[in-house]
Amino acid sequence: MPKVEPFDAVDVLRAKRNGQRLSTEQIGWIVDAYARGRVADEQMSALLMAIWLNGMSREETRDLTLAIVASGERMSFADLGKPTTDKHSTGGVGDKITLPLTPLVASFGVAVPQLSGRGLGHTGGTLDKLESIPGWRADLSTEDIVAQLRDVGGVVAAAGSGLAPADKKLYALRDTTATVDAIPLMASSIMSKKIAEGTGALVLDVKFGSGAFLTDLADARELARTMVELGEDAGVATSALLTNMNVPLGRAIGNANEVAESVAVLEGGGPADVRELTLALAREMLALAGRPDEDVAAALDDGRALATWRRMVRAQGGDPDAALPTAREHEVVRADRDGVLVEQRALPFGIAAWRLGAGRARKEDPVQHAAGVELHVKPGEAVRAGQPLFTLSADEAARIPRALESLAGAWRIGDAGDEVQGGGPLIAERVGR
Incomplete structure (x- = not known):
């Protein structure tokens, strides 16, 4: 005989539509029933829209998150013999921080299980960047991940399909029902995967600004607060930094070029903003892992973090000394006057980087690892007429005109003393204990 369900989906939908709080049992049941196919897409779509319209309490959001975690397996690093700490970014333009950050934190004897994804649309994927390194592989078994954490300290790998499988169904539905930007749904989606991953501590890099998913600082603050509460409720030490994404991070946007920029940071150089954010997140991660007094800047400058990076790359089949892919076609855009980039x-x-081939429109699309944008000037810097502002690179010349179209009005040269747009501190606030 078919299983007798403890609730009726229509009753749950009606309750949320009417602004009522759902019980732990109702939320746990409907997530499980949807994962089992007992609740139809149209019914779950109605619930997602009711949540978008009416919100969820802290307890409801916690229950939703834990129900998604319970839909799959949960990793554990309890036998590693060292603390674990991780970072999650909500995504942005030029955001390659995972690459220098993971080996930097791991160089202090703290395990960093960084389970990442591939890019979709204008935000790049960490795995896409690393796959530009010849031989590097993202797909590791749980046993491989644990072994690498024990031997090397850091790992960046693809999240297994067994972690929070209900989230994959829910996310696909949110994408087609205009409910992606509901903060309880965003928070539960992100945190369910991180809780299932099994890390002991988590630092969230929540972006705001023109290149972020959430453009408004207040919305980013609410998302950060919600996710920090979810982490703490689940027993994961959690904090968040709210960081400015009005301007691209660093000077490289793409895949291979972002790897090169990350290595420059690991060598003690690189753009000032990439270094600043890497160090700030490393301090947060180490503090939550019980190591608040480490000199993270010294580890970038004396080669310790770089040595860990090279071990990480080799452990996943990559060659840290191999040449990275280079593009066949280039277009340089130059300043038309003297002044200041404002x-x-x-x-x-x-x-533009996405149109050049650095990103994908569908999950199954390939990326061109050499495609992207190099920024020669950042806001606030003086320029002279004819000076290169940025370079577009692609494997196919036909991609460049459409990339240029997307940049119409995206940059402006003003006079000395003009206000620089999108300015302000890189790190706006911290959320957490």
Whole structure:
């Protein structure tokens, strides 16, 4: 005989539609029933829209998150013999921080299980960047991940299909029902995967600004607060930094070029903003892991973090000394006057890199690892007429005109003393204990 369900989906939908709080049992049941196919897409779509319209309490959001975690397996690193700490970014343009950050934190004897994804649209994927290194592989078994954490300290790998499988169904539905930007749904989606991953501590890099998913600082603050509460409720030490994504991060946007920039940071150089954010997140991660007094800047400058990076790359089949892919076609855009660069909006530059081939429109699309944008000037810097502002690179010349179209009005040269747009501190706030 078929299983007798303890609730009726219509009753649950009606309750949320009417602004009532759902019980732990109702939320746990409907997530499980949807994962089992007992609740139809149209019914879950109605629930998602009711949540978008009416919100969820802290307890409901916690119950939703834990129900998604319970839909699959949960990793454990309890036998590693060292603390674990991880970082999650909500995504942005030029955001390659995972690459220098993971080996930096791991160089202090703290395990960093960084389970990442591939890019979709204008935000790049960490795995896409690393796959530009010849031989490097993202797909590791749980046993491989644990072994690498024990031997090397850091791992960046693809999240297994067994972690929070209900989230994959829910996310696909949110994408087609205009409910992606509901903060309880965003928070539960992100945190269910991180809780299932099994890390002991988690630092969230929540972006705001023109190149971020959430453009408004207040919305980013609410998302950060919600996710920190979810982490703490689940027993994961959690904090968040709210960081500015009005301007691209660093000077490289793409895949291979972002790897090269990350290595420059690991060598003690690189763009000042990439270094600043890497160090700030490393301090947060180490503090939550019980190591608040480490000199993270010294580890970048004396080669310790670089040595860990090279071991990480080799452990996953990559060659840290191999040449990275280079593009066949280039287009340099130059300044048309003397002055100061006062505007460089992140989103159009992310779209340009995507159109050049650095990103994908569908999950199954390939990426061109050599495609992307190099920024020769950042806001606030003086320029002379004819000076290169940025370079577009692609494997196919036909991609360049559409990339240039996306950059119309995305940058502006003003006069000395003009206000720089999208400015302000890189790190706006911290959320957490």
